[in-house]
Amino acid sequence: MQNITIIGTGYVGLVTAVGFAELGNRVIGIEKDREKLDLLKKGLPPFYEPGLEELLKKNFDEGRIKFSDSIKDGMEESEIIFICVGTPPLEDGSADLSQISSVSKEIAENLNGWKLIVEKSTVPVMTSQWIKRTIKLYSKRDVNFEVASNPEFLREGSALNDFFHPDRIVIGVESDKGKEVLLNLYKDFDCPKLVTDINTAEIIKHASNSFLAMKISFINMISDLCEKTGADIEKVAYGIGLDKRIGLQFLKAGIGYGGSCFPKDVRAFFKIGEEHGLYFGLLKETDRINSQRIERLMEKVRLALWLPKGKVIAILGVAFKPNTDDVRDAPSLKVIEALRKEGAILKVHDPKAISNVKKIIEEDENLKYVNTPYEACDGAEALILVTEWEEYKELDLKRVKGLMKTPIIIDGRNFFDPEEIIKNGFEYYCMGRGNYLKRKY
Ligand code: UGA
Secondary structure, eight states: OOEEEEEOOSHHHHHHHHHHHHTTOEEEEEOOOHHHHHHHTTTOOSSOOTTHHHHHHHHHHTTSEEEESOHHHHHHHOSEEEEOOOOOBOTTSSBOOHHHHHHHHHHHHTOOSOEEEEEOSOOOTTHHHHHHHHHHHHOSSOOOEEEEEOOOOOOTTSHHHHHHSOSOEEEEOSSHHHHHHHHHHTTTOOSOEEEEOHHHHHHHHHHHHHHHHHHHHHHHHHHHHHHHHTOBHHHHHHHHHTSTTTOSTTOOOSSOOOSSSHHHHHHHHHHHHHHTTOOOHHHHHHHHHHHHHHHHHHHHHHHHHSOOTTOEEEEEOOSSSTTOOOOTTOHHHHHHHHHHHTTOEEEEEOSSOHHHHHTTSOOBTTEEEOSSHHHHHTTOSEEEEOSOOGGGGGOOHHHHHHHOSSOEEEETTSOSOHHHHHHTTOEEEESSBGGGGOOOO
């Protein structure tokens, strides 16, 4: 059992905090945002993540996890301090490290004995060195401490499972003591544990996300070729993915990647290369292909509807992926924007993310957020599937067809079974399956 402090309770911080508490440790989470802290102090998570509410409540009620807004409290209670604050993008694509910098100063001011300061946020390589320097500069007392990097690889929507069953644990340390503390903390995890120097660990994180994003853009590039030639991207992806050196995962073509990680990390990693005199053009292209996906979808909208202006369109899904309420950098935002620019009238549904999307795009006479997918389809001239929530698989297609003015489905994620959709009397458009893009008239 260890005492652990987690500074920052976003997706990574809160899931890590709850995960370590569930494993029997005593955890204190530090959150500066008053609204979020009020919820956490009642044992409630400030965002939706499957299973998190239940597990937080259990550990909260059993006294293994608590929350505060004071880094001082956290420093008093633990030897292991995780930094999990946000690193949002700046205008030029590089990561904004101001939260990390100010947390480092506060840690320095409250240093009260040996600590292991573990960087978990996604950061540019060398950040831990800056954390170390900042703590040394601002520390009032001559107290020993160490920094380490322990990047997190969990995905939103399956975060708890990813925390408890990771593919690997990466530990970047400078000494045997740091290594022992972290290996001991992760002793019950049954996966490869890779111990490296700190810069290597930091690069592993950015390189992993960039590689996965690159895989998605690669398959989307091939998807366009499939479309032009009548080939089927789903079969191409399977055909190449069966090669174990390539692998089947992250080869899902569609409207591209979004979320708080890939878009920002690809751009930040490009900038890091640039800062070191290197040209990471591969990542520029990854980003460019991803940005084009919305136009690829819009081409299908025009193919199906001719002019979107004045036409009612049902949008199913706004979260950047299923099983989350997160809409940060979600492709849906750009889809909505593009359709509104062309004058479409939108009825938008999502099982979890509506309250978040409302904060970004307000309702008006041409945009309504609705409570059920059927409400969205009522009077619609096309349905666009943007986020592949499992519950949309259960849609009663006969009912949907009865509600729609013209039965057209545009599937941005190749989520539906085309034959089933066509059998039910719909026109079906999708991504990278050229065969289904031929209109009958
Ligand atoms: C991603 C990484 O997968 C995690 O390993 C990492 O820890 C996390 O970023 C992070 O840095 O915090 P996440 O963004 O939560 O996780 O979700 P993913 O499942 O990776 O999906 C990202 C985006 O890619 C989604 O918009 C998804 O729809 C899209 N995607 C994913 C595709 O378009 N095609 C695919 O084949 C896979």
